[in-house]
Amino acid sequence: MALPAFLVYASLYLYPALSNLLYATQRWDGITKPTFTGLRNLTYLTTQDDLFRKALGNNLRFMLVVVLFQTAFALLFATFLLKNSKTNIFLRIVFFFPTILSSVSVGIIWTFLYDPSYGSITAFLKAIGMGSHAPLWLGNERITLYSIALTQVWFHTGQMIVIYVAGLQQIPKELYEAADVDGASRWQQFKGITWPMALPTTAVVVAYTTIQTFRAFDLIFAMTGGGPSYASEILVTQIYNNAFISQKFGYASAESVILVALVLFITWLQRKSLRLNDGTK
Amino acid sequence: MYKTLRATLLAIYAAIILVPCMIVITGAFKSDFEIYTKPLALPTAWSLKNFHKLFVESNIARPFMNSVIVSAFSVFFTLLFASLAAYSIARLVTLTGRILFLLFSLGLAIPGQVNIIPIYHLFVNLHLNNSLLGLILVNIALTLPISIFILSAFFKDLPKEMFECAGMDGAGQFRIYRSIALPLSKPALGATAIFLFVICWNDLLYPLMLITETAKKTLPLILIDYKGEYFTSYSMQFAAILVASLPMVVMYLFMQRTFQAGLTAGAVKG
Numbered sequence: 001m002a003l004p005a006f007l008v009y010a011s012l013y014l015y016p017a018l019s020n021l022l023y024a025t026q027r028w029d030g031i032t033k034p035t036f037t038g039l040r041n042l043t044y045l046t047t048q049d050d051l052f053r054k055a056l057g058n059n060l061r062f063m064l065v066v067v068l069f070q071t072a073f074a075l076l077f078a079t080f081l082l083k084n085s086k087t088n089i090f091l092r093i094v095f096f097f098p099t100i101l102s103s104v105s106v107g108i109i110w111t112f113l114y115d116p117s118y119g120s121i122t123a124f125l126k127a128i129g130m131g132s133h134a135p136l137w138l139g140n141e142r143i144t145l146y147s148i149a150l151t152q153v154w155f156h157t158g159q160m161i162v163i164y165v166a167g168l169q170q171i172p173k174e175l176y177e178a179a180d181v182d183g184a185s186r187w188q189q190f191k192g193i194t195w196p197m198a199l200p201t202t203a204v205v206v207a208y209t210t211i212q213t214f215r216a217f218d219l220i221f222a223m224t225g226g227g228p229s230y231a232s233e234i235l236v237t238q239i240y241n242n243a244f245i246s247q248k249f250g251y252a253s254a255e256s257v258i259l260v261a262l263v264l265f266i267t268w269l270q271r272k273s274l275r276l277n278d279g280t281k
Numbered sequence: 282m283y284k285t286l287r288a289t290l291l292a293i294y295a296a297i298i299l300v301p302c303m304i305v306i307t308g309a310f311k312s313d314f315e316i317y318t319k320p321l322a323l324p325t326a327w328s329l330k331n332f333h334k335l336f337v338e339s340n341i342a343r344p345f346m347n348s349v350i351v352s353a354f355s356v357f358f359t360l361l362f363a364s365l366a367a368y369s370i371a372r373l374v375t376l377t378g379r380i381l382f383l384l385f386s387l388g389l390a391i392p393g394q395v396n397i398i399p400i401y402h403l404f405v406n407l408h409l410n411n412s413l414l415g416l417i418l419v420n421i422a423l424t425l426p427i428s429i430f431i432l433s434a435f436f437k438d439l440p441k442e443m444f445e446c447a448g449m450d451g452a453g454q455f456r457i458y459r460s461i462a463l464p465l466s467k468p469a470l471g472a473t474a475i476f477l478f479v480i481c482w483n484d485l486l487y488p489l490m491l492i493t494e495t496a497k498k499t500l501p502l503i504l505i506d507y508k509g510e511y512f513t514s515y516s517m518q519f520a521a522i523l524v525a526s527l528p529m530v531v532m533y534l535f536m537q538r539t540f541q542a543g544l545t546a547g548a549v550k551g
Contacts, residue, residue, distance in 0.1 A: 005425055008425060013391075117317075162545050
């Protein structure tokens, strides 16, 4: 019964993944015959390619910023929206809404919001008398990546709120009641009950958000295409550009092998540190 | 103190979500000048010019239909193949089942986006580029692992006795799958369907790589084209976003719960 699934999966997932390893050892422009170069792609990437290092650094910074803010906001708003009152359910629906949009739509909307002459953010800053401080959100090399990170947080925090609400609702109410009797403050309750009890959910949110940041190709492609001067280039956009713009297919494959290794390593690291925190090792 | 803080933060967050949505919705019916000068105001005159241009000059109905075809077929076949595989993994505890599960789990660990180069060459060789069938096949392959993961977890939680009784009454495995497992898992199937539909409807990377003929383009791809073509006109881009998002928004209004369940199932189960 699993045969149809297995056939599609083996031919269009496993086989490509394996041939990726082969491509990674070749120099290939996609037209002429590939030449075998062994590990040269990999060594060049890791030791001499400054643009790769830049994309890797961007990818990690993008990940850290998004994971930190998205998780913090999601947890904060999930504690606000914990009870299933009508207002809370309505607000969850509102906050979740961006998740159903396409990255391209979100990218276009935020390109407008960030527009230096007409965009609403600049207009807002002017209205409160800070117009002269408005930077080029997507044009300034130093902040582009963070502008896109903000968009990503706007895009997916609602999804994480819903995951957190489901997790936090599992915490027995008696714990909070007992804490109330003991006169614990809200902050103490959060520190003593909510945070430790929500750790498994936090792990899920962090892992999912991390994967999303590695997949942010669509959003970045729609907003900046990786520019200006590679300031918002992450690994997937660089792989795409190396392969389909510069026709360096072997080189791009080697880069995607590194990407797989990196994602597996980060996933493993997160699982491990979570289990340690959880005490259930 | 806590109550005021909570209410303020919730109001600010709601505004940050709703204001951009209002700008896009009203902006689609405005002139560009109005978007720049009064982004939040209602249009002075509701103009359908942009939509007329989209449907008559740019023929947005074409990419819209392509997206419908690709998403519908991808979701249907993914669900069919995934539920069959998930059933055999969850209910027939054999060595093959376990090996299969391991293989599919591998697909969860490897992000599908790293396969773009081999898929591209494979599809060019098979003449599956510039074809909706090609996109459908890619979508099925990419979403099978996560769908199998979600569905097999669900099948495992169904009461064993029902399957045993049916087996004793002489029902074959396929019959049990069709008459017991599937009807019982309607909520899970629905949530997974929504999850898959959102992915297929919104995907850019694979269409970008595989489709170059205008007649075969899907909505996200055509939105990127419009961004270049109408880069001076946000009102046109907003109108195109409205058209492209409408099916999702309408479905979301009627099935928020299924959406929330579906779009978080992948995270929780994965």
